[in-house]
Amino acid sequence: MKRTSGETQAQGSKMRAAARERAGITSGRPEPYAGKLGARMRDLRLERGLSLASLREAGGLTPSQMSSAERGRVRVTMGTVVAVAKALELPPFVLLAFPDEDPLSAVLEEIRQAYGGDMRRVSAVIEERTSGMPGKKRGRTSKRSLHE
Numbered sequence: 129m130k131r132t133s134g135e136t137q138a139q140g141s142k143m144r145a146a147a148r149e150r151a152g153i154t155s156g157r158p159e160p161y162a163g164k165l166g167a168r169m170r171d172l173r174l175e176r177g178l179s180l181a182s183l184r185e186a187g188g189l190t191p192s193q194m195s196s197a198e199r200g201r202v203r204v205t206m207g208t209v210v211a212v213a214k215a216l217e218l219p220p221f222v223l224l225a226f227p228d229e230d231p232l233s234a235v236l237e238e239i240r241q242a243y244g245g246d247m248r249r250v251s252a253v254i255e256e257r258t259s260g261m262p263g264k265k266r267g268r269t270s271k272r273s274l275h276e
Contacts, residue, residue, distance in 0.1 A: 163200030165209075168223055170198040172216050175245055183215050218247055 173183060180191040180198075189197060189208065196202040206220075213220040222240065225233035243249045 159200060159203075162197075162203060164226055165204060165223065166198040166200040166202075168226065169204075169212055172218065172223065172245075173198075176216060178216070183212060218245075222247065 173180075180194045183189070183194055184191055189202075193202060197204050197208070209223055210220050213223050216223075222236070225236055227234040227237035239250055239254075240247065243253070
C-alpha cells in the first residue's frame with residue numbers, strides 16, 4: 129500500500145515529536161528552572177571562553193542540544209549536569225546555585241569570581257582559613273580535645 133505525501137509528513141512529524149520527547153526537548157516557553165539552569169551553564173561556559181562544540185563530548189549533547197539546554201528547552205539530566213560541570217572544572221553544585229535567589233549562593237559566587245572562577249584556589253583558601261577553627265573535624269578527635 130502506497131502512502132500519500134500527507135501520511136508521510138504525518139509519520140515524519142510523529143517521529144520527530146517522539147525523538148524530541150526522548151531527548152527531553154520541550155516546545156514553547158522554557159520551564160522556569162530549566163531556563164535558570166541553562167542560563168547558568170551558558171554564563172559559566174562563556175566565562176571560560178568555551179564553545180558549545182567544546183562541551184559536546186563532556187555533556188553527551190550535540191551543540192544543538194547544548195544550545196537548547198542553555199535556552200531551557202531541554203530537560204537536563206543530573207548526568208549531564210555532572211559532565212558539563214566537569215568540563216567547566218567546577219563542582220556540579222555551582223551550576224545549580226543561583227546567586228540572585230539565595231544569599232549563600234551569592235556569597236559563593238562572589239568568592240568564586242574573586243578568584244577568577246578557579247574553584248581549586250577557592251577551596252584551598254577556605255581550607256587554609258578554616259583549618260584552625262573550633263568544631264572543624266580533622267581525623268579522629270581525642271577525648272581530651274573535646275573537653276578543652
